[in-house]
Amino acid sequence: MEYWKDANEPIEAFVKLFEKGFKDPDLSGGLKKVNQLIWFDYTQDGPDCSFWVDCRGGELKTGPGKPDDEPNLTMSLSADDAHRSWSNKLNPVMAITRKKIRVKGSATGLLKLAPKLKKVAVLYVETLKELGRDDIIL
Amino acid sequence: MKANTGKIIDVDLSRGAITIDELPEEYYTKYIGGSGLAAKIFWERGNFEAEPLSPEAMLIFMNGPFAGLKLSGVSRHSTAGRSPLTGGWGDSSCGGYFAPELRYAGYDGLVITGKSEKPSLLLIEDDKVKILDAAEYWGKGATDVNEALKERFGKAYRTLVIGPAGENLVKYSVILNEGHHATGRAGFGAIMGSKNLKAIVLKASKKTMTLADPEKAEALRKDLNPRIKEALASEVLHENGTAANLIGGMYAGDVPIRNWTSNFWEEAAEDLTGSTLTETYLTRRSSCAFCGIACKRVVEVKDGPWAVPEGPGPEYETIVSFGTLIGSIDLAATCKAGRVCNNLGIDTISAGGTIAWAMEAFEKGDLTLEDTGGIELKWGDMDTVINKVVPLIAAREGKLGELLAEGSAAAAKKIGKGADYTVHAKGLEAPMHDPRGGGHGLALTYAVGARGACHVADPMLFAEMGARYYPEIGFEYELEPMTDENKAEAAVTIIAIGGLENSSCFCQFADAEVTIPDWIELFNTVPGYGWDAEEMLRAGRRVFYLKRLINFRFGRTADDDTLTKRMLEPARDGEPEGIEINFEGMKARFYELTKMDPVKAIPVKEVLEEYGMGDEAGVVW
Structure with missing residues (x-):
């Protein structure tokens, strides 16, 4: 991995990012509309390198690892590309076309979140700073 | 050569003559089929001096080499000739069900010249090709005539029909397959109208085609179909239609607003995007022949001023051209506008673009009440657009209808104002991507x-x-x-x-x-x-x-x-x-x-x- 020291580090950052996002009215409103259980699968970088976001039923939860329930949507990519993605430095369409991101399940809900990636990137920078990882800010 | 039949139907409506021509194989290997092959035919046989709406003008319908194959996305045909809207080369692609039927009937295309003395239709049943009287359909809506033709000939017959706009030579009139799959751009409906040709009706008795390497072609088809269907973009298109990413396009600045004077309208993003159509008016999905994506919408607006019975729904282009482009975020109105334009036989892109130009011209004072026949043109006034302006255009009625029936570039030229804020290239109004x-x-x-x-x-x-x-x-x-x-x-x-x-x-x-x-x-x-x-x-x-x-x-x-x-x-x-x-x-x-x-x-x-x-x-x- 180019940006991360071990498989735990990106998951800590991404879970923290979503916990921040849940507190933002705009982002949390958008996530609730997605209404899916999403598994972000980075296991190509280690068996524990993944986390989930549960937007179902008007509640928002997140945690490390694979969710207990079957996810509605799985997005598989590398932890480095995930870092680029949350930094809004990875064109998701391009990444999917080039098979850098593999999607299983319905991604139509996520389209609604695409316009909010800029805002997510701002929160992500804050998150990285709080974790002392200013060095990998893109 | 396989798949292609090498045969085209050559119709001279002035003489009532029908011949079956064979094309050289080299035409195909050099120009492929579809609009490329049509261009080659036009180059060799077309009259470059002929005005697009004159009897001498040539109207070409052409299949691609894959038409008839049970593969997602290949059941389209191309219509081509000199565009009445632009005066230059025009071609327009149409999905639906015509292309495979034409291939099964034994032809790669049709070349039509001349002008029938009276309203007519062309009936193709395998090797039997006839010109029939169509007086009873003249003046009637394209959707209505499609239904009447199905009732007369049978549901299995495929149709290409023009509406009143084509008959009245509106420069951006369309040709519709099955009453709603549009040959939308460049005004080919007007060429059919100029030839007194209301419809083409087609049925093949067999549903077979030849293949160069049947085994390998079948293996490839079996590989491609699931790949196409299961692709992320296909799933998104299936779920929420061609407007699925309108919301993303809005935030990118891709969606034109009020005649391209703005690139962002937050409220419109949510109100007009494909998932909103799915949640509000969608009743089911439909497709072109053999397509697993099924991006077409079937909608019903149950009540309100824009109530429409269950039927074809608007695509992205119609949602924007009769939405943000003219200052509206009324999704139900776009459903109604699409239905009205279909029946009248008008291209929603050029219609929306021309009306948006007229609205700005009216706002600036370049068009006056005298020019519009007393009609106020205001952003977002969908009642005026749908119930007055569009029907006037289709009928070329009044000063406003006559002016706007020519398209925005010609209209600006005619009034000597407003060319700076037309939105086109070579006279063709731009689609809804800025x-x-x-x-x-x-x-x-x-x-x-x-x-x-x-x-x-x-x-x-x-x-x-x-x-x-x-x-x-x-x-x-x-x-x-x-x-x-x-x-x-x-x-x-x-x-x-x-x-x-x-x-x-x-x-x-x-x-x-x-x-x-x-x-x-x-x-x-x-x-x-x-x-x-x-x-x-x-x-x-x-x-x-x-x-x-x-x-x-x-x-x-x-x-x-x-x-x-x-x-x-x-x-x-x-x-x-x-x-x-x-x-x-x-x-x-x-x-x-x-x-x-x-x-x-x-x-x-x-x-x-x-x-x-x-x-x-x-x-x-």
């Missing part, structure tokens, strides 16, 4: 496209999104939409791919999953063209070149490869606010790379000869 936000490469391809501003002449729009990647031929550009970087370079390949798409009549949504090796395998196992990548791309680029030669013979030059002032001024808001498009830089570089003459805007003689177009070169050089 290059200032959608991608600067789109500005280039809008301008150099043969028929005018067109987002489906080639896949530049998708390439700038990041959705085109052909590593086998070195097309690995990571294009940033709002710059000119590598756009001319990318366009050199993009126009070749566009030539393949529009000549093989392959839907751009479906062929996104088709790799270069797949394309080669398709051409070699279905019609058996025997190509490698280089020869295939040369054919695609040859099609682009031939259309340019045709335009040159119509008097078009490099000055016509441009966009209007409104399209090139920096956006006033949204994501692209203030960013200039380096249009002239991209254009000059593209001409340089394709070795096109900077004045004539056609390839130099040596290039034409290199592409096996020596005879054509002899005409223009």
Whole structure:
């Protein structure tokens, strides 16, 4: 991995990012509309390198690892590309076309979140700073 | 040669003569099929002096080589000729069910000239082709006539029908298959109308076609169909239709608003996007023949002023052209507008674009109440648009109807005002993708496209999104939409791919999953063209070149490869606010790379000869 020291580090950052996002009215409103259980699968970088976001039923939860329930949507990519993605430095369409991101399940809900990636990137920078990882800010 | 039948129906409506012609095989291997083959036929047989709506004008319907194959995305055909809207080369792709039926009936296309003395229809039943009286259908709506024809001949008969707009020679009237699949652009409905040809009705008794290598073609078909259906983009299109990403486009600045004066309208993003249509009015999904994507919408608006019974729903282009472009975010109104335009036989893109221009002209005082016959044209006034303006245009009624029936460029010219805020290239109103936000490469391809501003002449729009990647031929550009970087370079390949798409009549949504090796395998196992990548791309680029030669013979030059002032001024808001498009830089570089003459805007003689177009070169050089 180019940006991360071990498989735990990106998951800590991404879970923290979503916990921040849940507190933002705009982002949390958008996530609730997605209404899916999403598994972000980075296991190509280690068996524990993944986390989930549960937007179902008007509640928002997140945690490390694979969710207990079957996810509605799985997005598989590398932890480095995930870092680029949350930094809004990875064109998701391009990444999917080039098979850098593999999607299983319905991604139509996520389209609604695409316009909010800029805002997510701002929160992500804050998150990285709080974790002392200013060095990998893109 | 397989798949293609090599036969076309040649109809002279003036003489009532019908002949079956055979085309040389070389036409196919050099110009593929579809709009490319149509261009070759026009080049060889067309009357370049004939006005588009004169009896001498030629109207061509042409299949691609894959028509009839049970493969997602290939059941399209191309209609071509001299556009009454632009005066230049025109072609328009139409999905639906006509193309496979024509192939099964034994033909690759139809060439129609002349003018029938009275309203007529063409009936094709295998080798029986007849011209029948159609007086009872004249003056009636396209959707209504489609139903009447199905009742008369049978549901299995496929139809191409024009509405009253085509009869009245509205310059952007359409031809509809099955009452709603549109040959939308460039005004071919008016050519049918000018020939007194109301409809073409078609049925094949057998549903078979030949294949060059049946075993390999079948294996490829079985591989491609699930890949196309299960692709992420296909699933999104299936779920929420062609407007699925309107919300993303709005935030990117791709969606035009109020005649391209704005690039952002937050409320519209949510109100008009595809998922909102799904949640509000969608009753079911439908498709073109053999397509697993099924991006078509079937909608019902149960009540309110825009109530419509269950039937075809609006696509992205209609939602925007009868939505934000004219200042409305009323999704139900777009459902109604689409239905009204279909029955009258009008292209929603050019209609919306022309009405948006008229609204701005009225706001500026360039159009007065006297010009409009007392009708106030106000942004978002959908009642006036749907119940007054569109019917007036279709009937060419009153000063306003007569003016707007000509399209925005001609209307501005006629009143001597407002050309600066028209939005078109070569006279064709731009589709609902604004290059200032959608991608600067789109500005280039809008301008150099043969028929005018067109987002489906080639896949530049998708390439700038990041959705085109052909590593086998070195097309690995990571294009940033709002710059000119590598756009001319990318366009050199993009126009070749566009030539393949529009000549093989392959839907751009479906062929996104088709790799270069797949394309080669398709051409070699279905019609058996025997190509490698280089020869295939040369054919695609040859099609682009031939259309340019045709335009040159119509008097078009490099000055016509441009966009209007409104399209090139920096956006006033949204994501692209203030960013200039380096249009002239991209254009000059593209001409340089394709070795096109900077004045004539056609390839130099040596290039034409290199592409096996020596005879054509002899005409223009």
